[in-house]
Amino acid sequence: MNIFERIYLFFYLRKKNNALKQQRKLPFPVISVGNLTVGGTGKTPFTVALSKELKKRGYLPVILTRGYRGRLKGPFIVSQEMNAEDAGDEPLMMAMEGLIVVKSADRFAGGVYAIEKLGFDEHDRVIFILDDGFQHWKLYRDLNILLVDGYRGFGNCRLVPFGPLRSPLSEISEADMVFITKKENEKLKEKLNTFGIKKIYFAPLTVEGIKDRHDRQVNPYGKKVFAFAGIGNFQSFIDCLKSLNLNIIGQKKFIDHKKYDERVIKKIEKLARNADLLITTKKDFVKLKEKAFKPELCYLEISLRINEKLIDTLVSIC
Numbered sequence: 036m037n038i039f040e041r042i043y044l045f046f047y048l049r050k051k052n053n054a055l056k057q058q059r060k061l062p063f064p065v066i067s068v069g070n071l072t073v074g075g076t077g078k079t080p081f082t083v084a085l086s087k088e089l090k091k092r093g094y095l096p097v098i099l100t101r102g103y104r105g106r107l108k109g110p111f112i113v114s115q116e117m118n119a120e121d122a123g124d125e126p127l128m129m130a131m132e133g134l135i136v137v138k139s140a141d142r143f144a145g146g147v148y149a150i151e152k153l154g155f156d157e158h159d160r161v162i163f164i165l166d167d168g169f170q171h172w173k174l175y176r177d178l179n180i181l182l183v184d185g186y187r188g189f190g191n192c193r194l195v196p197f198g199p200l201r202s203p204l205s206e207i208s209e210a211d212m213v214f215i216t217k218k219e220n221e222k223l224k225e226k227l228n229t230f231g232i233k234k235i236y237f238a239p240l241t242v243e244g245i246k247d248r249h250d251r252q253v254n255p256y257g258k259k260v261f262a263f264a265g266i267g268n269f270q271s272f273i274d275c276l277k278s279l280n281l282n283i284i285g286q287k288k289f290i291d292h293k294k295y296d297e298r299v300i301k302k303i304e305k306l307a308r309n310a311d312l313l314i315t316t317k318k319d320f321v322k323l324k325e326k327a328f329k330p331e332l333c334y335l336e337i338s339l340r341i342n343e344k345l346i347d348t349l350v351s352i353c
Contacts, residue, residue, distance in 0.1 A: 039196070039197065043196075047202070059175065061143065061175070063146075063163055064161075065146075065162075066353065067165040067178065067180060069180070069182070071200055071201060071204070071207065072184070072187075072190065074184070074187070074199060074291070075291075076216055076268075079125050079129065079318065080337060081341070082129065083134065087132070090134075094350070095135070095155070095160055095162070096135065096162050096163075097136075097146070097164070098136045098137065099139065099142045099146055099163055099168075100139075100145075100166035100167070101138070101140055101167065104123055104294070105119070105120070106121050108139070109148075110138065110145040111148075112135065113130040113136040115127075115131050117130070124321055124322050128317055128321050129166075135153070162353065177352070178349060178353050179210050180211065180349075183227070184217060185215045186217055186218050186270075207230045207232060212235075213227055214235075214341075217238075219237045236342065238340060238341050240271075240337055246333060246334055246336050258310075258312050259282050259312070260281045260313075260314055261303075261330075262276055262285075262314050263288070265289035265291055266318060269288040276335060285307065287303065287306055300323075312330055312331055315333075316335055317335065319334070
């Protein structure tokens with residue numbers, strides 16, 4: 036660990052200690068879903084999958100999220116009719132799945148707001164899901180779920196800015212359960228075992244297909260495809276498209292949470308001038324769904340699969 040990583044760690048631990056001193060608890064169970072690394076580990080599709088499984092069992096899952104880059108700070112309930120500029124791309128994406136999503140920089144305040152706004156009482160089977168919550172220590176959680184990318188793991192195991200780690204690896208021990216996402220990586224599971232983690236599971240990625248702006252399945256075969264996205268793990272997106280054996284004639288990577296203005300849209304259309312279809316992620320699509328594109332804009336539909344038996348285990352721990 037070099038001097039810059041030590042400086043990062045010093046301020047990280049100071050922030051954590053201060054936050055823990057201010058920690059508050061909501062009157063319903065809280066499940067935190069988070070990671071140790073920057074970039075995409077599948078937090079949003081995992082949160083969606085977990086919420087849907089809880090709904091099947093008669094629970095009322097409420098997602099508490101900061102909503103990165105959304106203009107409105109909250110607290111408020113995200114509706115499907117909102118736009119990504121106000122709500123943030125990931126909160127809007129989760130709301131479009133028919134889930135209750137509360138955006139608030141202060142997640143405790145967001146939880147209190149949801150209880151009052153939705154009229155919950157002690158008889159309701161409410162479970163709060165803390166989106167990207169591993170480093171949000173101000174809110175007490177009953178269950179701490181850590182996600183690890185099955186393709187990239189922990190990279191070079193160094194702290195930012197020299198590696199992908201937001202938190203030191205030693206904090207793996209704070210997780211109650213670890214899910215290896217996207218790929219069933221047995222070597223990574225063995226490595227996690229060396230940290231003393233016993234509850235390690237897989238949440239593999241499933242490619243559901245390509246959909247248009249009306250959520251209808253699109254047949255992309257025989258068409259020339261141009262792919263673009265602004266996400267944490269662009270290569271994972273491309274690999275998903277390749278798994279469908281598409282004819283990808285070009286691709287463009289943008290920074291995570293990219294803001295698409297008219298200049299950027301024209302640049303994309305120029306790059307894709309020989310394509311029949313434009314394909315992006317659902318996270319990017321929610322920011323672009325009202326825009327007119329030539330060629331047609333579609334999105335890749337994916338999901339993470341959580342073993343149904345594990346859902347009952349999660350709830351019992353809460």
